[in-house]
Amino acid sequence: MIEHNYDKLLNIKTTQQQKGFHPSFHYHRYEPTPYQALDAFSKQYEWKETARVVDFGCGKGRLNFYLHYHYHPTVIGIEMDEAFYVEAKLNLKGYLEKHKSTKGKIEFQCCLAEDYEIHPRDNCFYFFNPFTIEIFRNVVKNILLSVERNYRGVEIILYYPSSDYVYYMDNHPSFELAVEVKLAEYEQNANERFLLYRLAY
Numbered sequence: 001m002i003e004h005n006y007d008k009l010l011n012i013k014t015t016q017q018q019k020g021f022h023p024s025f026h027y028h029r030y031e032p033t034p035y036q037a038l039d040a041f042s043k044q045y046e047w048k049e050t051a052r053v054v055d056f057g058c059g060k061g062r063l064n065f066y067l068h069y070h071y072h073p074t075v076i077g078i079e080m081d082e083a084f085y086v087e088a089k090l091n092l093k094g095y096l097e098k099h100k101s102t103k104g105k106i107e108f109q110c111c112l113a114e115d116y117e118i119h120p121r122d123n124c125f126y127f128f129n130p131f132t133i134e135i136f137r138n139v140v141k142n143i144l145l146s147v148e149r150n151y152r153g154v155e156i157i158l159y160y161p162s163s164d165y166v167y168y169m170d171n172h173p174s175f176e177l178a179v180e181v182k183l184a185e186y187e188q189n190a191n192e193r194f195l196l197y198r199l200a201y
Contacts, residue, residue, distance in 0.1 A: 003035055011099070013091060015032070030081070031059075032063075033062065037159065037183055038066055040183055041181050052075075053073050055075065056125065056139060057128065059081075060088050064092075078113055079110055080110065080113065082110055119146075120149070122154075125154065125155070127156070127157070127158050129160055137168065154198070155178075156175065158195045159193075160192060161191065161193075162191075174199060176198060178197065179195070
């Protein structure tokens with residue numbers, strides 16, 4: 001299913017990409033995860049209805065709506081750009097007009113990723129390379145502090161991960177690589193993959 005048709009199914013608008021760059025070099029430009037990539041990953045990873053998924057740099061909310069439509073978890077989108085946050089909220093209105101599921105829920109918060117207060121039940125964290133390694137390290141630190149207060153298993157999912165992210169996670173004593181999904185249609189691009197890290201018990 002092509003991007004536009006998937007948006008039409010969900011009754012949202014996420015295909016248009018950001019023009020220009022964010023004024024802070026710490027934050028990368030908006031680009032949604034391709035639906036085709038999400039389909040490929042979801043064939044090899046079991047999304048749980050009981051999960052609380054946090055998408056850092058959610059943009060217009062594509063991942064939120066995709067997951068809720070197919071798997072019904074609670075999905076929280078964190079977006080620091082007010083314009084994208086407004087678009088995500090408009091997409092939520094359109095989505096709920098067409099899909100009135102009582103399972104799971106969708107939330108959006110407009111704040112910096114490092115300022116998001118990790119919920120005691122947040123257990124899956126998604127990153128499509130939204131910001132620099134400095135911010136990523138701070139977010140991971142916040143996740144681990146939350147785990148210390150409320151112990152639980154957590155997963156970190158990286159799509160199209162930068163080498164800085166991969167090096168940091170591969171050498172982090174608290175996490176271990178559990179799943180790698182390479183996208184066959186992008187064989188010439190080694191970055192076209194998902195990496196899933198789980199908290200090491």
